[in-house]
Amino acid sequence: MGIQSLIEQTPAWLSGEGEYPELVISSRARLARNLRAFHFPSQLDEDERQRVLEIVRDRIRMIPLFQDATFVAVRDLSELDRQFLIERHLMTRDLLKYADTAGLIYTEDETISVLINEEDHLRIQVMASGLALREVFQRVLDIDRKLGLLWPYAFHPEFGYLTSCPTNTGLGLRLSILAHLPGIVLTKHVDPLLKTLVKRRVGIRGLYGEGSDFYGNIFQIYTQETLGVTEEELLERFQATVDEILESERKARKILTGKLKDVLMDRIERARATLEHARLISFDETAQLVSFLRLAVGLGYYLDLKIRTLNELLLFSQPAHIQKLFGQDLDPRERDQKRASYIRAKLQAEAHES
Amino acid sequence: MLCEKCGLKEATVKLVEVIDGRRKVLRLCEICAEEVALAIPQPLVTEGEPTETEAIFTPGEEEGGVQPQTKRIIRELVCPSCGLSYETFLKTMRFGCADCYKAFRENLEVLFKDLHGTATYRGQRYRRNRKAYRLLKEKAKLESQLEVFIAQEQFEKAAEIRDRIQEILKELGWESNP
Ligand SMILES: [Zn+2]
Ligand SMILES: [Zn+2]
Numbered sequence: 308m309g310i311q312s313l314i315e316q317t318p319a320w321l322s323g324e325g326e327y328p329e330l331v332i333s334s335r336a337r338l339a340r341n342l343r344a345f346h347f348p349s350q351l352d353e354d355e356r357q358r359v360l361e362i363v364r365d366r367i368r369m370i371p372l373f374q375d376a377t378f379v380a381v382r383d384l385s386e387l388d389r390q391f392l393i394e395r396h397l398m399t400r401d402l403l404k405y406a407d408t409a410g411l412i413y414t415e416d417e418t419i420s421v422l423i424n425e426e427d428h429l430r431i432q433v434m435a436s437g438l439a440l441r442e443v444f445q446r447v448l449d450i451d452r453k454l455g456l457l458w459p460y461a462f463h464p465e466f467g468y469l470t471s472c473p474t475n476t477g478l479g480l481r482l483s484i485l486a487h488l489p490g491i492v493l494t495k496h497v498d499p500l501l502k503t504l505v506k507r508r509v510g511i512r513g514l515y516g517e518g519s520d521f522y523g524n525i526f527q528i529y530t531q532e533t534l535g536v537t538e539e540e541l542l543e544r545f546q547a548t549v550d551e552i553l554e555s556e557r558k559a560r561k562i563l564t565g566k567l568k569d570v571l572m573d574r575i576e577r578a579r580a581t582l583e584h585a586r587l588i589s590f591d592e593t594a595q596l597v598s599f600l601r602l603a604v605g606l607g608y609y610l611d612l613k614i615r616t617l618n619e620l621l622l623f624s625q626p627a628h629i630q631k632l633f634g635q636d637l638d639p640r641e642r643d644q645k646r647a648s649y650i651r652a653k654l655q656a657e658a659h660e661s
Numbered sequence: 662m663l664c665e666k667c668g669l670k671e672a673t674v675k676l677v678e679v680i681d682g683r684r685k686v687l688r689l690c691e692i693c694a695e696e697v698a699l700a701i702p703q704p705l706v707t708e709g710e711p712t713e714t715e716a717i718f719t720p721g722e723e724e725g726g727v728q729p730q731t732k733r734i735i736r737e738l739v740c741p742s743c744g745l746s747y748e749t750f751l752k753t754m755r756f757g758c759a760d761c762y763k764a765f766r767e768n769l770e771v772l773f774k775d776l777h778g779t780a781t782y783r784g785q786r787y788r789r790n791r792k793a794y795r796l797l798k799e800k801a802k803l804e805s806q807l808e809v810f811i812a813q814e815q816f817e818k819a820a821e822i823r824d825r826i827q828e829i830l831k832e833l834g835w836e837s838n839p
Contacts, residue, residue, distance in 0.1 A: 346758035350743040369797045371835070426755070448785075456794045460787055461759035466769075467782035469759045473769075474776055476762075478784045508778070535779035 308377055308415045310388050314631045318395065318417035318434075321622055323615030325437020329605035330553050332485040332525065332618060335396075336443040337432035338451055339470045339479040343459040347471040348405055348424045356408035356424050363423045366457040367412060372419070372450065381409040387636070390627035396434065401425050419450065426471045427479075429454070438549065440482055444542050447480075467534070475533055482545050483529035485514070486552065489602045490559030492524045493571075500552065507548050508532050514594075523594030523621065528552065564606060575603045582620075583654050587643040593624045593650065616657050620650060662744050664690035666697070671741040673764070688739060698736070740764040793833055800829045 308316075320333045341347055345359050360380070367373045381389070381402060392398045397417060402409045402425045413420040422430040431454065433447040461469040467477040475481075491500055504511050514525045530545050563571045578599035582588075601617050603609045623632060624646050630637050633645045664672045670690035676697060678685040689697065738747035745757035747765050756762065762769065773780035803822050810819040830836045 341759065343759060346743045347756060349755055350745060350757035369801050455787060456790055456797060459789045462787040463759070463762055463782075464786070465782060466762055466773075466780075467784050468787070469756070469762055471755045473754060473756070473772060476773065477777070477782045480784075532777060534773055534777040535781055535783060537783045538785060540783075 308413075310379065310384075310391070313391075313395065313417070314628070316417075317615065317619055317622070320396075320418055320434035320436050321615070321618040322436045323613060323618055325435060325439045327553065328437040328614045328618075329601055330487055330556060331438040331549075332487060333434055333436055334439045334443050335432060335434045335483045335485075336440075336447040337430055337481050337483075338447055339427040339468070339472075339475045339481075340429040340431065340451070340454070341461040341469060341471070342428050343461045345428065348426065348428060349471060353408055356405055359428055360408055360410050360423050362458065363421070363429065364410060364412070367421065367454070369457065370450075370453045372414070372453070373412060373421075376412050376414045376419075378412050379410060381406045381411070387627055387630055391631050394625040394627050395622070398422060399425060399430075419446070421454075427475075438484065438553075440484070440542060440546055440549070444482060444538070448538065474531065477533035478536070478538060478541065479533060480538060480541065481529055481531075481533075482542060483527055484549060486526050486528055486549075486556075487524055487598065487601055488526055488552070488556050489524040489598050490556045490563055491552075492521070494559040494562050496555065496559060497521075500555070503551075504528070504548070507544070509545065509548055522591065523598040525594070525598070560602070560606065571602075575599045575608065579603075579609070582650050584651070585647045587640070588647040588650065589643055590624050590626060590646070593646065594621060597621055611658060613657070616653065620653060623649065662688055662741065664688070664693050666690075666693040672744075673739060673741045675737040675739040675746050677737065688744065694736065738765060738768075796829050796832055800826055803829075 320335075325331075325334075342359060342362070345351060345355060348356055348359070351359070364378050367376075379392075381398075384392070389398075389403065392411070393400055395417070397413050397420045398411050399422065402411065402422050404426075405424050408424050410423040411420055412423070418434050420432050422432075431447060431450055433443045433450065435443050435446075463469055468475075468479040470476050470479050488500075491497060501511060508531045510529045510531050512527050514522045514527065528549070530541055532541060536544070578596040582593070582596050582600070597617050597620050600609065600612060601614070604612050604614060604617065622628060626642055629642050629646050629649065632649060637645060662672045664670050665688050667690060670692070672688035673691055674689050674694040676687045676689055676694055678687065687694075687697065739745070740757055740761040741764060742760035743757035745761055747768065750756065750761065750765060756765075770780045803826050807819055807822045807826070810816075810822065827836070
């Protein structure tokens with residue numbers, strides 16, 4: 308599945324399937340791993356990094372799961388394609404640090420991707436739609452067992468898996484969810500949430516990583532422990548924390564649909580009207596408005612709208628996606644115009660269907 | 662990396678010689694480092710105080726050429742494999758290679774307790790299964806042979822190879838989950 312054809316599909320992890328997709332957009336597990344035979348990427352020269360890239364590219368095909376996966380060398384990617392793959396969560400901005408010797412491999416449904424020569428030699432990630440932590444956890448560890456046959460990993464009996472950053476040392480495992488929490492935001496419960504998460508050693512940030520705004524009330528919530536816990540304990544604790552967060556989101560929604568129902572309905576109807584009729588719209592505004600539609604669907608209103616459609620609206624409204632959809636370099640104003648017409652068409656098609 | 666003085670042993674120490682604010686860096690083995698340090702009458706600053714570097718570059722010293730000559734040596738911990746110094750590690754918070762963990766080991770307990778509340782690893786044990794890797798290599802070879810036989814329409818031989826591939830998947834325990 309080449310990059311050009313990706314634009315024609317919706318990644319499986321945004322399908323709107325799985326548990327509570329109106330609250331949890333997707334779940335993810337990622338591992339940081341290094342090859343024993345090489346220094347970490349930051350201490351390698353270009354030739355050695357190239358060597359790591361080739362070893363991984365060639366050997367990973369021995370695993371049936373990756374036989375038909377797509378390999379991409381970052382240096383062959385245009386600026387637009389790089390941005391596009393970042394928006395699609397198939398690669399990270401950090402992969403551009405050693406762009407000339409970095410690569411990525413992804414499966415056709417986009418649920419699995421392996422980044423080569425990011426901060427570590429390997430970043431292995433598995434994603435799934437909705438709340439599916441145990442599924443992504445098991446899949447990533449299964450892939451890890453297989454990749455660990457292809458080359459010796461850097462592992463120390465006392466410290467576990469050795470990684471470039473000491474925050475990953477040990478399990479090298481991070482579990483995360485993309486959660487949609489408009490209730491907590493609208494009832495002003497974000498600060499207590501942040502305080503609870505700090506105590507649990509759980510991190511939180513916006514859709515686009517460190518320091519980014521909470522676009523569309525979407526939060527990345529992720530584990531930070533890699534020492535002192537087993538894989539299974541990490542999963543169970545995180546699952547419990549996520550359950551609690553979702554419970555407070557549900558409580559907040561009860562408040563919104565109680566006394567404040569007319570205010571909420573007003574915001575929701577205005578959001579839908581704007582998306583259906585706007586002629587120019589930014590990504591920020593799209594994310595904010597789509598959040599109200601997602602909330603509405605979660606509350607049982609708007610039965611004609613599918614979560615999958617809302618996921619698609621968010622994904623394809625991002626700047627590089629809009630440009631890939633319309634096949635050209637667009638300036639910001641043209642993008643706003645194309646975005647608005649894409650959204651109008653999408654919502655109209657959905658209304659027709661139902 | 663080998664010692665810059667004797668060229669025989671691994672360099673495990675980075676000596677920074679500072680003469681009138683100019684830095685000269687030497688990567689040495691333990692023995693040569695001792696020798697060089699002893700040859701200089703100034704007190705030896707040990708690895709626990711790497712920030713001494715900063716104190717040496719006081720503006721007074723750099724601007725005024727009239728001050729008496731200062732000469733001191735700062736001893737830093739260095740990873741013998743990748744050459745990363747502990748000082749640099751503290752700045753970037755990134756290890757350079759797997760051996761850095763051994764080289765900086767004595768300081769890591771505190772660091773990990775700070776970051777994770779503990780320094781004890783409790784996850785799965787990793788040991789590479791070489792036998793499974795050999796099976797995978799054999800499988801890859803069989804698969805390319807299979808293509809040839811199919812192209813030549815030698816279906817009996819192709820079937821034999823397919824059976825062997827199935828056996829390998831069974832041995833790996835991957836039949837149901839490739
Ligand atoms: Zn020496
Ligand atoms: Zn090192």
